[in-house]
Amino acid sequence: MYLAKKPDKADPNEARLSRFTCCALSGAPLAAPAVVDRLGNLFNKEALVEALIHKRLPKALSHIRGLKDMIPIHLHPKPNAADQEVRFQCPVTGFEFNGKSQFLALRGCGHVLSVKALKEVKSSSCLVCHKEFDEADKMPINGTEEEVEVLRQRMEEERGKLKEKKDKKLANGLSGSKHAVAAVADAEKLENGKKGEAAPAKRFKAADHAPAHANKKVYASIFTSSNKSDFRETYSCRSLPLGRN
Known part of the structure; x- marks a missing residue:
């Protein structure tokens, strides 16, 4: 029971x-x-x-x-x-x-x-x-x-099989994207390199900085020998070439 x-x-x-x-x-x-x-x-x-x-x-x-x-x-x-x-x-x-x-x-x-x-x-x-x-x-x-x-x-x-196919497709996609990224990176480097290059130095010309009412040629002669001449200057004074006095 x-x-x-x-x-x-x-x-x-x-x-x-x-x-x-x-x-x-x-x-x-x-x-x-x-x-x-x-x-x-x-x-x-x-x-x-x-x-x-x-x-x-x-x-x-x-x-x-x-x-x-x-x-x-x-x-x-x-x-x-x-x-x-x-x-x-x-x-x-x-x-x-x-x-x-x-x-x-x-x-x-x-x-x-x-x-x-x-x-x-x-x-x-x-x-x-x-x-x-x-x-x-x-x-x-x-x-x-x-x-x-x-x-x-x-x-x-x-x-x-489906996972293997997806992994293969993903790997191919990543490989392609790596090449694309590398190409973009190379292009950026090239562009940045061009931007980073020093611009050619601009040659200083005294005549470009002459006062408003001054003769540019005369003003430039103060800083450089702008007029070529056959006379040779002396050691003591450039304004008195040989043969003038």
């Missing part, structure tokens, strides 16, 4: 059904527009965008960093499914989107098809819109642990 009561176990069928009919974040019924992340989880786009804006994503969904990690999907509605719990199905086989059958989302076009449909109709194009796709474009929805691990590795590889 004193034994602790065992917690009720969740019904695996209910858990599986909830994963395919409800948003993995809000728990609300899945409705358009719907998206799937890179690991195959289903979301209502509005709920996921709001959580990203307000930074309220749980740790389990930390791999979702932005809109690029959301892949829009197109779910095919069931006829007269308004009052039914399962409201979507495969557009080819008619299998219900309830988790009992495996489904794939094509990353290129976003259409959701059952695995059985893609196996029976072997084609490299979507069976709904006929858009070409590769094997890597097939994304399991709510896949097994092994499938999720493969998707996680693919996601990390894609992010690594």
Whole structure:
């Protein structure tokens, strides 16, 4: 009578059904527009965008960093499914989107098809819109642990390639900017050098500074010997050349 009561176990069928009919974040019924992340989880786009804006994503969904990690999907509605719990199905086989059958989302076009449909109709194009796709474009929805691990590795590889591409582009941009900066610096140095060069000294001319009413030639002769002559001046007086007295 004193034994602790065992917690009720969740019904695996209910858990599986909830994963395919409800948003993995809000728990609300899945409705358009719907998206799937890179690991195959289903979301209502509005709920996921709001959580990203307000930074309220749980740790389990930390791999979702932005809109690029959301892949829009197109779910095919069931006829007269308004009052039914399962409201979507495969557009080819008619299998219900309830988790009992495996489904794939094509990353290129976003259409959701059952695995059985893609196996029976072997084609490299979507069976709904006929858009070409590769094997890597097939994304399991709510896949097994092994499938999720493969998707996680693919996601990390894609992010690594994208980061490497960005780093390379940034390095090329910096290299170009360094050359541009160096060219501008050289031009500035050249300009500053020209500005810093001493201007040629202007030769002093006494005639340019003569008084207003003075004879410029006479005024200049006070400071320099402006008139050339064949007479040689004496040591004692320049005004009495030899031969004049």
